[in-house]
Amino acid sequence: MPPMKFCPSCAAPVAERIPDGDHRPRAVCTACGAIHYRNPKLIAGCVPEREGRILLCRRAIEPRRGFWTIPAGFMEIGETLQQAAARECHEEALARVEVGSLCAIVHVLHAEQVHVLFRARLAGGFGVGAESLETVLLDERDLPWAELAFASVEFTLRRYFEDRAAGREGLHYRTFD
Amino acid sequence: MPPMKFCPSCAAPVAERIPDGDHRPRAVCTACGAIHYRNPKLIAGCVPEREGRILLCRRAIEPRRGFWTIPAGFMEIGETLQQAAARECHEEALARVEVGSLCAIVHVLHAEQVHVLFRARLAGGFGVGAESLETVLLDERDLPWAELAFASVEFTLRRYFEDRAAGREGLHYRTFD
Numbered sequence: 570m571p572p573m574k575f576c577p578s579c580a581a582p583v584a585e586r587i588p589d590g591d592h593r594p595r596a597v598c599t600a601c602g603a604i605h606y607r608n609p610k611l612i613a614g615c616v617p618e619r620e621g622r623i624l625l626c627r628r629a630i631e632p633r634r635g636f637w638t639i640p641a642g643f644m645e646i647g648e649t650l651q652q653a654a655a656r657e658c659h660e661e662a663l664a665r666v667e668v669g670s671l672c673a674i675v676h677v678l679h680a681e682q683v684h685v686l687f688r689a690r691l692a693g694g695f696g697v698g699a700e701s702l703e704t705v706l707l708d709e710r711d712l713p714w715a716e717l718a719f720a721s722v723e724f725t726l727r728r729y730f731e732d733r734a735a736g737r738e739g740l741h742y743r744t745f746d
Numbered sequence: 747m748p749p750m751k752f753c754p755s756c757a758a759p760v761a762e763r764i765p766d767g768d769h770r771p772r773a774v775c776t777a778c779g780a781i782h783y784r785n786p787k788l789i790a791g792c793v794p795e796r797e798g799r800i801l802l803c804r805r806a807i808e809p810r811r812g813f814w815t816i817p818a819g820f821m822e823i824g825e826t827l828q829q830a831a832a833r834e835c836h837e838e839a840l841a842r843v844e845v846g847s848l849c850a851i852v853h854v855l856h857a858e859q860v861h862v863l864f865r866a867r868l869a870g871g872f873g874v875g876a877e878s879l880e881t882v883l884l885d886e887r888d889l890p891w892a893e894l895a896f897a898s899v900e901f902t903l904r905r906y907f908e909d910r911a912a913g914r915e916g917l918h919y920r921t922f923d
Contacts, residue, residue, distance in 0.1 A: 575752060577750040580751070608822070611785065611788060644785060649921055674848075678825075
């Protein structure tokens, strides 16, 4: 995200300073005094499974165009994490899923993101959404591990398969910096 | 959060419109074309327990000044959810905690917030932070249920005690609108 230069409320320049009672520099308006906080953004996604195989999407958009991912994206205002994960499945793979248990929470500090990844059951068919080049249903042994788009996707899929082999559904945490 | 009126990058007015390839209205700059997304914010917190009793804080700030809460607050850039929960404990109750398992994820749609609440162990002492009027360590039977600050706090504490009585540590979801 580009740094804030002007106040979104009154258009005057903002300055970085520590407000009274705070302990961190914030973007503070030099005219109206409004404090503009910046917070981590939520990414919601899931691992859609049907008959033991996993739905993956090859990205049609940057970053990491051409690489493989599970369906995931920015959470919107007015929805739950589960609804966001299901919506992303539909947008990226035209797929309807039942969202299940939470599999992983991944903090991606340099991107200022928290990724929240669920297990999911793919009920019917799927297709190729506007943000995907192709979508496939793959067995674990066929997964393109070297061509995954993001470290959070690899982390989630590895824990997913470990848990599945062990007959459990754990919740796993990881931080990338 | 007040609606965005001016572009934080170039100070020109923004207009609500649906960008190409999108499906929702966004704040789009009428001069530089920058799209400014608005996303839910993360609140991190925990239920600090010591010798069976729970640490509660009476809020010194709005909203809900004078009402009781578990330590929780906005997640900052550069920290994990667990670090954010521990930091809030220190700010509100001068307390050091070991953050444990995840207890509740609460979607507060009207506030555009996702609350992520952990279990925690309070190791040493505690005090009264700048955002608190008082802090207390309470047995379950003494909890001020009618004077809790937020529905998400009541939901989390009820699930916390149910789980504790049953000898389990579940993860619970709720949506408020």
